[in-house]
Structure formats: C-alpha cells, structure tokens
Amino acid sequence: MRFAMTRSHKRAALICALLALAAVPAQAKTFKWASASDIPTLDIHSQNNALGNGVHAAVYESLVYYNSKTFKLEPMLATAWKQVSPTQMQFTLRQGVKFSDGSAMTAEDVKYSLERAMAKTSNYNVYTQGIDKVVAGAGTVDVFTKSPNPVLLNQLTELRIMSRAWAEKHGSLEPKDIKTKEESHAHRNAMGTGPFMVKEWQPDQKLVMVDNPNWWGHAAKAKPGNVTEIVYTPIKSEATRMAALLSGAVDLVLDPTPQDLQRVQSNQALKVVTGPENRTIFFGMDQHRDELPGSNIKGKNPLKDQRVRQALYQAIDIDAIHKVVMRGLSQNTGTLIAPQVNGWTKKADQRYPYNAAAAQKLLADAGYKDGFEVDFACPNNRYIADERICQAVAAMWAKVGVKAKLRTLPLVTYFPMIQRNEASIYMLGWGVPTFDALYSLQSLVRSVGAGGDGNYNVGRYSNPQMDALVERVKVEVDHKTRNELIERALILEHQDVSHLPLHNQVIPWAMKKEIDVVHRADNRLDWRLITVK
Secondary structure: OOOOOHHHHHHHHHHHHHHHHHHOOOOOOEEEEEEEEEEOOOOOOOOOOOOHHHHHHHHHHOOEOOOOOOOOOOOOOEEEEEEEEOOOOEEEOOOOOOOOOEOOOOOOHHHHHHHHHOOOOOOOOHHHEEEEEEEEEEOOEEEEEEEOOOHHHHHHHHOOOOOOHHHOOOOOOOOOOOOOOOOOOHOOOOOOOOOEEEEEOOOOOEEEEOOOOOOOHHHHHHOOOOOOEEEEEOOHHHHHHHHHHHHHOOOEOOOOOOOHHHHHHHHOOOOEEEEEEEEEEEEEOOOOOOOOOOOOOOOOOHHHOOOHHHHHHHHHOOHHHHHHHOOOEEOOOOOOOOOEEEOOOOOOOOOOOOOOOHHHHHHHOOOOOOOOEEEEEOOOOOOOOOHHHHHHHHHHHOOEEEEEEEEEOOOHHHHHHHHOOOEEEEEEEOOOOOOOHHHHHHHHHHHOOOOOOOOOOOOOOOHHHHHHHHHHHHOOHHHHHHHHHHHHHHHHHHHHHOEEEEEEEEEEEEEEEOOOOOOOOOOOOOOOEEOOO
C-alpha cells in the first residue's frame, strides 16, 4: 500500500532518527577499508588465506594470540596454560565468554572447534597435524599431541573457536570444502566470540561488521580503539581503489599500488605506514605429471628436470622486477621464508644469479635447446603487482625460448584451481602466521600426505631426504638443533630448485591521517587497536 508522508509522519521519522543517533556512543566510529580481493569464505576452517584469516579474527577468537606490538604470545580465550607432559598441554579457559548470540562458550565448543579444524574438508591441517586428541574438562581443555610439539602455541593462534550448537543447528559441523562449489551456512554467516559480528556480507561487494555487545573484552577493556563498525569493500581495479582513498570514500587501502605511493605521500590529508611482511612470493612447478597439459612436449615433463627448473630461475632478472615492477617494495630472496621467520639464515638465503646465457645452456643440456611451451597461472588481485610480475617473467622466459602461456584469475577461483593441481607453473605468496619455518617446510616441500603435509605443495615436489628433515623439525625441542635442521632443509630446497623464490613483500598501508593503526608483519589489521580521530 502506498501513502503520502504527512508532516506528522516526517516529524515522527525525524524524532526516531535522532533517538537512534542518541543511542550510539559518542566515540562510536565507522572504519572503511579496501583491498583488491574479497575474502574467500567466512568459514574459519575452510580456506587458509591470510586476508580471510585476518578478517575472521574480528569475529572469531583463538585460545592465544600474538600481541600486535611485540608479537609475543598472550592469552585470549585461554587465560593460562601449562605443559603437563611433553605431549600434553592444559589450557584454563576465560570465564564469562559468550558468543555473539549471547550463548556461553564452553570447553566443549573449544574441543569441537579444534576437531573441526582437523576434519578432512578443513584447510587448516597444517596447524593441527601434531594434535592427537582434545579433552574438555571443567573450565579447561587439554590438547594431547602425537609427539613433542615445539610450536603448538604458535599453531593455536590460527585455530579459532566456533559455537558447536550454532554449527549443528545450521548443518555446518564440517568445514566447507573450498575445492568444490558446495555451499554451507558457515560459509556466509558467522558465530564467534570476537569484538565484532557480521551484519552483512555480499561477496565481491561489501562486508559489514558491527560491535558485538556480548564480547567479553568490553568489561576487560581489551579494545583501546574506538571503532564500532567496519565496512570492507573489495575493489579489484587499482585505479578505482586508489581513487576511493583520495576521494575519502574509504579510510585505508591495504594494498596501494607502488606507482601511487608518491601521490599519496604528497597529499596532506593522507599518510603511508610501511613495514616488511613475513610473506615470500615464489613460483611453484608441476614435478609430478609425466606430461604437462597444453605443452608442446609430449610424453615427458620438462619440469621434472632440475636443470630446467634452474634455467627458469636464472632467466628471471629479479633486480629488474624489484626496481621496475615493485618500485622498491620488495626484498629479493633466495629461499622460501622471510628474515622475521624462525629458522631463516643468510647462508640459506642465496639466489642463483640472473644469467640468461646460463639458462639457455641448462635448457640445451636438458634436451630443450629450442625451449618448450608451458601453462603459467597467476592471481590478478592477491599480491602486490602479481599480474605485472607474471607478465614480466613470461617475457624473460621467452628470451631463453620458454613460451609461458599466461592466464590470470581472481583469488576466489585461483586458489581452488591450484589446489586441484590444475596449473603447470603457478604463483604463490606464503605468509607465516606461526613465525616458524616448519609452517613453510611442511606445507610447501614435504611430500603430500596426511595431517597437513604438503597441503600447498601443489607442484608435488618430493624428496625422501627432505621429508625426513621435516619430520625431525616437527618434534625436535632443542632450539639450536632444530634450527640447524631447518637450515639443512632450506639448503636442500635450494639445491633441488623445488620452487623459484622471488622476493619478500614490503607492505605499505595508505590511509587518512586521522587513522591510527599498528602495522603488523603478517599484513593484518588488529581491529581492537584501530582509532578513527
């Protein structure tokens, strides 16, 4: 039914609007930010993706977390923990914690969530690989490991807690399988204990999160920031994304383009906060198939030959990428982990030198004097200048006779594709949320197996010597011995050329001057600390 709004209707509407505004705290602030891609899912155990994990942390919480300023482990949903035995750790749970629907969080919810992360459809097995069982007690949870686990606490920072009752009610007891197109309630909705709760998510358009009135941290004064609403807008176009910041439509851009930084820095209303990220960008290669799909080489796979892999490596002019493509926002690397990660050493971080002539000789020695054709897949909205890097490298490879047939895809379709092993050469950027090299070694160079082994080794590199080293790193509790094992593994990776490392990202965040944030090496915003002046 239509009706005309009378003066009395308008007055009533105005009064309602004023009352609504009066109900909002004086310090309430909306924080609007943008990045190139959307999160892949709201399911906290479905897709191990750094952007998604960072957003999940606004809504879901873990037992322990990293202090954003010191990166030391601190209590969150657990207030204390003790090592009962070499394979048993007991956590004392915070009292009075509620989910955003007002229901109490219990030890059973913690047990369920950790077991959910261990499910076959979970993409978080790399964090749970050492867990044998979880036992819920009266206000406590005991985590039993298969063997001594020196990085259990680090791994638990990424294992967040979901309401079991909510998951059961909505048919989401198991994580959504990200490799399929199946839908689930937990994929598009959330029920956590964090400082915010999801109000609305329109994939590839916007995500709105609002203050969670049931958050335990309000009473504990655990949120020094003043943000009560977060609006995220994924904007793939670099020009449009930067225009949104320059016009004031957003407060912060997480991934400003290198070529636009000078313009931002010269704008009196804006600022740039920069720091190194613990993320390494590299290429992986299919070393499993006997023949590469789409290649002109039939009956064999050139990428199985170490000489070919080294040729591709030495054909990359990494200094040109650093200067021209990245505009200096990168640190050239010869290994798969960044200096901030435990286990990194200068000895292990050595690049094969750029040498096109040497690359051509290696190809000729391997029987590919005239080069070959190969599929080459890259994301176009995930890493800094990802598509431009791949275009530049394809041109470099062409100079030594390798015709890389480049195809670029958005994040939401790219990652499921490479996890289905559907790329011959692929780009990946690997951040390390545990700040320990095991996370990279186990995921990237351990042979594919159970418990998270090789979960992102989509090129299926395999070396029994490497596997043995990784298995020892998993359980070695002596710090010096363990780091020596890590160094040996990284040197072996370099000798085998399992991957083609490029650089560690240097991350600039561009924002309005009235925004205060803490820059983190894992490229995540700490939602509790953001202040809008």
